[in-house]
Amino acid sequence: MRTETTRLHSAQRDAEIVRLLQAHGFIAFQQLCQRLDASSATIRRDLGRLDSLGVIERVRGGARLKSGGAAKVIDRLALDRLVGAPFEQNRTRNAGAKAAIGRAAARLCERGEAIIIDGGTTTFQMCPHLEGLELQVLTNSLHIVGELLPQPGTRVSVPGGAIFREQNIILSPFEDDGMNRYHATKLFMGAAAIGARGVMQADVVLIQAEQKLMTKADRLIVLADSSKFAASATFLVCPLSEVDVVITDERARPADVDLLGAKGVEVIIAR
DSSP: OOOSOOOOOHHHHHHHHHHHHHHHSEEEHHHHHHHTTOOHHHHHHHHHHHHHTTSEEEETTEEEEOTTHHHHHHHHTTTTOOSSOOHHHHHTTTHHHHHHHHHHHHTTOOTTOEEEEOSSTTGGGGGGGOTTSOOEEEESBHHHHHHHTTOTTOEEEOOOSEEETTTTEEEOSSSOSSOTTOOEEEEEEOOSEEETTEEEESOHHHHHHHHHHHTTEEEEEEEOOGGGGTOOOSEEEEOGGGOOEEEEETTSOHHHHHHHHHTTOEEEEEO
């Protein structure tokens, strides 16, 4: 669960405003300021922009969603593409480290439990090692679905949303994606970068989806090869205080491992 408030990019705020309106029908102006950790001037600008785009209707004390408003926000977030590199291109980068991390992550799974595997080339490496564990797996990755379907004892679920072709994942920034009743003991998630600020990603919509997945799991396990400590990305998914475990490879620098430990994060070095 999120324990700190992340300051959001304007497109993220738009998606969050629509998500809240979908869930509640109406939301008060002051509630929006609190939920989005934004100033009243910022929220007024957001509501004015969304009103002019025909997404919401401003009413006394707050706002409500117009018919078709959610679809307009999806269009604005460019849901046909993501900033990150395509799956097949990323798959060959640090392949040996990712394979070791995937094996180590699979060893954390207990027979019969429900888990979530977020899409990514490192989390994908878990799949061959899950056979026989009789798991219930929720994933937004069509690549992971394809790997798990031949395993007769593994039950696979997917959320609703739009398909991003290059990454082959399903994402939606909104509440109505079929996951409301799903609960998992563990969420396995990758990262574009990880460091003192926390877990970072390059794409607004990806952050929305990952933050939602975090609310559905008891523990967050981040799979990040050593190159991710030197990488940079624009948007914060969560601070390190919300991460339970990081699995990385033996090339991780001691300083990076010590940083995680100082924040209370368990570190597993995959070999």
